[in-house]
Amino acid sequence: MIRITVVAPDRELGRLFSEAFEEHDEQIHPADPKQEIYELEVLIEHNHDRIRQLQIEGDVVVARGHTAQILLENENSVPVVKLPVTGNDIIRCLKECGELFPERRPIIMGTRNIVFQVENLYDLFGRGLTPVLLTEQTPREIAAMFELMADPETSVMIGGRMVCEHAQQQGIPHVMLRSGRLAVWQTITEAKRVAWISRVEQEKATRYKSVLDCATEGILVVDRKGRLSIMNATCEEMLGIQADKSIGKEISELFGESDLHGFILRSGSLRDEILLFKGQSFAANKDTVVHKAEKIGTVITLRRVREIQETEVNIREKMHRKGHTARHTFKDIIGVGKTIQATMEKARSFSSVDSNVLIYGGTGTGKELFAQSIHNNSSRRKGPFVAINCAAISESLLESELFGYVRGAFTGASRGGKPGLFELAHRGTVFLDEVSEMSLRLQGRLLRVLQEKELMRLGDDKIIPVDIRIISAVNRDLKTLVDAGKFREDLFYRLDVLNLDLPSLESRREDIPFLSRYFIQSLGEKNGPRKTLEKSALEYLQGRSWRGNIRELMNACERLYVLSETDRIDENEARRILGAEESPGVSSVLPGSSIDDETLRTLLEEEGYRKDRVAERLGIHRSTLWRRIKKLNPPRN
Template identity: 40%
Template sequence: MIRMLLIAPYQEFAEQFQRVFKEHNAAQIQQGVAPEEYTLQTVIASWPEEIQGLNLDFEVIICRGFVSIELRRMDPYIPVVEVPVAAGDLVQSLKRARDEFQAKRVTVLGSLNMVMGVEKYGEIFGLEVQQVILNSTEEIRRAVQDTVRRGTDVVIGGVRTCVYAQELGVPFVLLESGKESMWHSITEAKRLAHVSRRVEEQSENLKAILNKSFEGVIAVDASEKITVINRAASRILSKSSLDALGKPVDQVIPGLKGTTLTETEDGSTPEIIQYEKKQLSVRGTSVRLRGESIGRIYTLQEVSKIQELETRLREKIYLRGHYAKHTFEDIIGTSPAILSAIHTAKRYSVVDSNILILGKTGTGKELFAQSIHNYSPRKNGPFVAVNCAALPESLLESELFGYVEGAFTGASKGGKPGLFELAHRGTLFLDEISEIPPKLQGRLLRAIQEKEIMRLGHDRVIPVDVRIIAASNRNLLELVKAGTFREDLYYRIDILTLELPELLKRREDIPAIAEYWIRQFTIQFGLTPVQLTDRAKRKLMMLEFPGNIRQLRNLCERLVVLSQCQVIDERDVESAVATYPTVTEAVEPPVGTFRDAVEQFERERVLTALKQAAYNKNVAAKALGISRTTLWRRMKELELI
């Protein structure tokens, strides 16, 4: 609905205008244009003072004479359409002066757009016509008095002119706007209303876009005074739009004074400025019209908010694959050695110190690293793992620290973030850290120590919040003594040390681990479930596994593939071992004393009770028929805590 307002100089004018408006709408119906979207409201006001206090909230305002001049003076942006005084209207007024008053001398008074060129029409009717141009309403009374003093037969003009002429006893003719003038003004008003509505819609759309923008946006004119400020900028600066509009931008943001914002073809380079207690990232872009600068757009962001956004983006990356899938519940075994390792790892998890995991090949170093991450306060952040021995030095460096476009031949367009960046607010697992080349160890040390990195080919540092978990199957201290591993790097990562037991020290866990993997492979291969006999389990416990759990896993896969029935016995194990690429030697299980056997039995009973009670010591003690204090003492004696 497009709303229009008519400010009519007198009632008859308003009534005639309404009739013409209806005719105009009817004509539009015939042309296929829907006129019902227009409404016309009318008020009577012939004097500028009479429009003070009027509601002017309309798409367009239609008026005449000095009222239109006053409206533009009040607000140059009010959409005003003036009802003109056409040549035909002037001619009709002159004809009335001659016919009704037999006038010879006529004076026409009005604003320039009403009376300009009226003298030339006098010759048509044999009249002497004088034109008096009025510049303001204050001039009307004096102009009428001067006209009467000079002598005139008839005064022609607007409502006020005719009122003063009547007071002085001089004949007068009201200068009217005819149907043609009204029709023309209605056409122009509808056109302007459409344009005004479109501009208003665009303005509202732009305002909505600006106010929904995450960035603060400030527009300034050529004199650097603020003309637009969005909600985000008001929030960032803690200033309302009333406090900012019309003021110099460097008065509102003092940190901009003396700051040069560099523009490039791809945009502007952000600069960091201090505003009160905040750090702001500011960009500036010139606005040009036909090559001339007409203003500038500034965008603002709080540095802390940028960091939060980066964290959310990194979380999305985390959801695409950089996550830890294992927990401590996935670690199989009830031996004192593995339970002790789990207990220590859990204690390490709750703090944020760097961890060094030591263990031979296949002991589950990454399994423990993932479990520590998922047990830690960083569990909702990314878990990023890299095998330092799998990549050459040049590639490892770019993978760890990232690079910018053009950093080296073959660098991806747009650059690439490194693993340190991807692990922000999470954990970076450096497997086989002993294999990092000496040249790269110094850069790694600085990244861990300073918690900031610099991409290859770039000159700016990027802060990172990363917990380091490193792992090695070699003696790092020996490498330090040999000069192949930096001593300062060693002490930086060896804050908390976790040593994982090899299978040789946890033989009692072998049957449970074997059963787990046999079950997994039967499911994977779509086979009927296979069971291990007790003799097969004892046989597995007698074997040496230099590759630890990894080698045991491979043997279980071989057993599943080669099994001919639903049972795997001792002979199946012997057959699989005989064809295994790595030679393994059978050993006799160590023979212990009767006391050792009793302790082993008691240890298994306690562990079973604890596991069934979800490690609730009160529940476990009740199940065992002993007090909680006795349970605690026996756990210490059995080295379970």
């Protein structure tokens, strides 16, 4: 139902509207194809102060003269239709005036519309008519015009209620200028048209507002005069401002001297500006609304920086669940010996902190397995785990993989650019295997990431903050490379906050039977026929040399599984498949106690001064090797 509210100065006009509306409502309105139901509400009020306080709830309000002007100035969202004074109304009033006061000069006071109507009637009534334009329609203006134009002895005043009331106070004859039935009929027709259009626009606005309120961004629109015109529910919640109490107010009143106020006043379109408002940080965008080459407003969108960061984390977590994930935990590390158990306990302790870790270990000792286990046991386990072998690819490719690039950064760069592994590993862990093979130039860039927690893509000048933990792995003595000038000392200390020495397989021979059984069992579960290792085969494997450590043992077990002709593999079958090597291979050098200084120095240089590797080749414990090194002449520091 559409409501039309009439504010009438007296009951007579109210009655006229009620009668005309009842008859008019039976007519088919061509502008209203849906034939909406209309209702009429009549309010009798002529006091200007009370009119200003009226709360109009209808779809359109009808009033005349100064009352209509007051309602328009109220900035009420309800459209106002003015009740006009027609030429017929003026003629009827002049006729009444001539009959009552034939000897007096009529003076008609009113709006510009009334003045125009009077001027058109000069041909009928002569120039004895005196029209007086009221621009403000206030008591003060009317009093001034009376003093200037009216003569109590010769004049008769014609006008609205205020003119007639002032004439009565001055003792001057007067006639009320009233709107007739034709004017009322035309006004009802116009009111229905305006109300129907208003209802359609309101429905559009409601749908539009519903769409805006569904947006996760805060949206506000400022008109060309710097007043707030639209604010969605998200923006209300973000800024702590109620839209119904703020729409129409100037932004300087709403936002004061804040970052947001300054941002709105800046010219042109702006992107990703960081603003502070009421203790919260927002990422803001701004666009100009242009209609027919004229600026009619500004649209501002806001997002909480904290929510952007949380969204970024969630997206990265989902991305890396599909790819960059750590599959292994400490449960996947097999071993019962004291050496491996102590190493695992130390690695577990590294999981409880966020410091960088440097893992020392020979080929095949399980460096990435330990790195994944540390990650999955840490507070970063829900984040990505990104691994890359620094020795496997060229320097230029390694740089683009680690740091990413933007479009046009180099020939062959992807059109959309590409995020680097550091960027993708945000809130997670990066595993740099064989970090010792990284060039000095890339070492400098890596150092900046560790120090500043930020990076720049290749070809870009934008800083991207990253939160990553670095776990590095080497099979050479980094300190020796630092001394030789092949590795940056400052980067070494950044990476070597915590260090973990992984034991070689030959230093934990007690675990070889357990590992061998596990590998054979896993192959059986995966491929079908189950096979087992006899005790003699296990002893044979335990006595062999495993320079390739666990990886070599795993490959040997796979060969045994595939090539064995029986389900129970004994020593003879193992020898046939793996060859006739008998001993751990330490016979190629003298026992540690009898080795000469020159040979020991040669071994140390060959193994990059990795004492665990030298101890393996000598078949002695590292503490024994350490005591032997102290006896070198000259001694080695």
